[in-house]
Amino acid sequence: MDSKDTIAYFTMEIGLEEAMHTYSGGLGVLAGDTARAAADLEIPMIVVTLVYRQGYFHQRIDAAGTQIEEPAAWPVAELLQKVEPQCAVEIEGRTVELCAWKYDVKGVNGYRVPVYLLDSSLEKNSAQDRPLTDYLYGGDDRYRLCQEIILGVGGVKMLRALGYHDIKRFHMNEGHAALLTLELAYELGAQAWNLAYEPVRQVVTPELVHLVKPKCVFTTHTPVPAGHDKFSLDLVHRVLTGYHGAFAETEQEFCPGGVLDMTSLALDNSHYINGVAKRHGKVSRQMFSEYKIDSITNGVHAGTWASGPIAELFDRRVPGWREDNSSLRYALRISTREIRHAHRQAKQALIERVNGITSIGMDPDVFTLGFARRAAVYKRADLLFSDVGRLVEITARSGPLQIIYAGKAHPHDQGGKDLIKRIFQIKEMLKNKIKIVYLEDYGISLAKALTTGVDLWLNTPQPPLEASGTSGMKAALNGVPSLSVLDGWWVEGCIEGVTGWAVGVDDSALEYHDTRAEDAQSLYNKLEMIIIPMFYGEGEKYAHVMRNAIALNGSFFNAERMLNQYVAKAYYK
Numbered sequence: 001m002d003s004k005d006t007i008a009y010f011t012m013e014i015g016l017e018e019a020m021h022t023y024s025g026g027l028g029v030l031a032g033d034t035a036r037a038a039a040d041l042e043i044p045m046i047v048v049t050l051v052y053r054q055g056y057f058h059q060r061i062d063a064a065g066t067q068i069e070e071p072a073a074w075p076v077a078e079l080l081q082k083v084e085p086q087c088a089v090e091i092e093g094r095t096v097e098l099c100a101w102k103y104d105v106k107g108v109n110g111y112r113v114p115v116y117l118l119d120s121s122l123e124k125n126s127a128q129d130r131p132l133t134d135y136l137y138g139g140d141d142r143y144r145l146c147q148e149i150i151l152g153v154g155g156v157k158m159l160r161a162l163g164y165h166d167i168k169r170f171h172m173n174e175g176h177a178a179l180l181t182l183e184l185a186y187e188l189g190a191q192a193w194n195l196a197y198e199p200v201r202q203v204v205t206p207e208l209v210h211l212v213k214p215k216c217v218f219t220t221h222t223p224v225p226a227g228h229d230k231f232s233l234d235l236v237h238r239v240l241t242g243y244h245g246a247f248a249e250t251e252q253e254f255c256p257g258g259v260l261d262m263t264s265l266a267l268d269n270s271h272y273i274n275g276v277a278k279r280h281g282k283v284s285r286q287m288f289s290e291y292k293i294d295s296i297t298n299g300v301h302a303g304t305w306a307s308g309p310i311a312e313l314f315d316r317r318v319p320g321w322r323e324d325n326s327s328l329r330y331a332l333r334i335s336t337r338e339i340r341h342a343h344r345q346a347k348q349a350l351i352e353r354v355n356g357i358t359s360i361g362m363d364p365d366v367f368t369l370g371f372a373r374r375a376a377v378y379k380r381a382d383l384l385f386s387d388v389g390r391l392v393e394i395t396a397r398s399g400p401l402q403i404i405y406a407g408k409a410h411p412h413d414q415g416g417k418d419l420i421k422r423i424f425q426i427k428e429m430l431k432n433k434i435k436i437v438y439l440e441d442y443g444i445s446l447a448k449a450l451t452t453g454v455d456l457w458l459n460t461p462q463p464p465l466e467a468s469g470t471s472g473m474k475a476a477l478n479g480v481p482s483l484s485v486l487d488g489w490w491v492e493g494c495i496e497g498v499t500g501w502a503v504g505v506d507d508s509a510l511e512y513h514d515t516r517a518e519d520a521q522s523l524y525n526k527l528e529m530i531i532i533p534m535f536y537g538e539g540e541k542y543a544h545v546m547r548n549a550i551a552l553n554g555s556f557f558n559a560e561r562m563l564n565q566y567v568a569k570a571y572y573k
Helices: 026-041 141-161 180-192 206-211 233-239 241-254 262-268 278-287 308-317 325-333 336-357 388-398 414-429 444-453 471-477 516-537 539-554 559-571
Strands: 007-011 045-050 058-061 067-070 087-091 094-106 112-119 169-173 216-219 230-232 259-261 272-275 367-372 401-406 435-439 456-459 482-485 500-503
Touching: 007 026, 007 141, 026 045, 026 094, 026 112, 026 169, 026 559, 045 141, 087 141, 087 241, 094 141, 112 141, 141 180, 141 230, 141 233, 169 180, 169 559, 180 206, 180 216, 206 241, 216 262, 216 559, 230 233, 233 241, 233 259, 241 262, 259 262, 272 278, 272 559, 308 325, 308 336, 325 539, 325 559, 336 367, 336 435, 336 444, 336 539, 367 444, 367 516, 388 401, 388 516, 401 444, 414 435, 444 471, 456 471, 471 482, 471 539, 482 516, 500 516, 516 539
Parallel strands: 007 045, 007 169, 045 112, 169 216, 216 272, 367 401, 367 456, 401 435, 456 482, 482 500
Antiparallel strands: 058 067, 087 094, 094 112, 230 259
């Protein structure tokens, strides 16, 4: 079980199956793809997260576009295996017992990566502690801090209880797990002072915390402030009682300005730090200039996200692509006729799905634009509707257009909810001119249907706020080109007119400035003058772009390449 090469990957969320509501969006789906790639590459990885018995939420949207959140309970015991060892953490002076559930991610050759999901719903715990692992991103700051204690401190303790004593690296997938550095420091202190494992934690000092640095890796995923958790010291002192002694010593160093900054804690105590795209690495180095920050661009698990028809085509024409994703570059020798046929099958399945749950009557012969991701204001889902009159004119002159939207807004994000309402208003306004749908409850299954079945993938975030994004990578793998703002991964992936098209220009801006007006004009110009006319009038030329998206983007922007870079740069260096 234990190995000196073991990598422990800590993540607040993970997307494993549609029926397991343990993820909210891209961060969790990336974690799932990381585990799948590790299993394919037979990397000795173990994953730690929380069980979230009540999930994130099911999204329902009423006729006015109002998002309604419903519980997303799921059958934990039916999908997971309970493991015997237990551990405990201290929260608010109480002992909170934890158990774990196991899910095995199976690789292409049968190698398994275990995922351990921590659970506080035990009868021996108090009524206020049993629900601590129920909801993903639910509750207030206290609830979030309790969960991060369970993930970081409880996660390390659970791994020890399971027999993992000789772990090579601890990889923090965002700052939520940063408290693991305190637990590792405590272990060092206990060993140094020859203490039993449960004495007071005054042995944790700044010097000890920094000694864990060679064992820790930290990936930051966003420049958006909401992605960087901060907790007041008053709350920390009240909740993190097991480490009172630690913070008596470390407050000045790790809690500047009277807050515990989880990102800073992770940054301070990691030997390797990275952003998730080259541009994001530059933005992160500007945000955290005192740290050495590298970049490893995200990737998607090819075997998971290739549609059935595309996967069958790859099996015939690119043997071994599942074991070696880079071989997808040989998609260049696949005929465009075969690629168009495979995509047509995926598109037909998507249109049938849409028409089965709506009355809109979408047409598989009409150019179909897809936009699906978390409904957040900075992602600008409504950029396409900046000038509704012009959009209608474009469809009249260049050819008909239909649009499929999906995406959840965080329950506390009113701006995101208002964005969904705006799209509904425009949908109603244009119902006799452009067919538009907004599909509810965006998840793994719907993401796969959309990224494989549309004709063009739209991505319009406000630069430089998109760290990477992965939906466009999934689309490219399936021969769906992107029309995207030059931010995140698209700065690296876009070859204009070859793999897709850019919205706006790459001004290399690392600070926010409003580009909405110019980006909207660029978007309209590309659709009107290049993309829609090519789709309807030069289908073979459009198919060449589809094939290039697979061969040039799909062969590189995959989780196999990503994880090999982590192996070379972070895990075993």
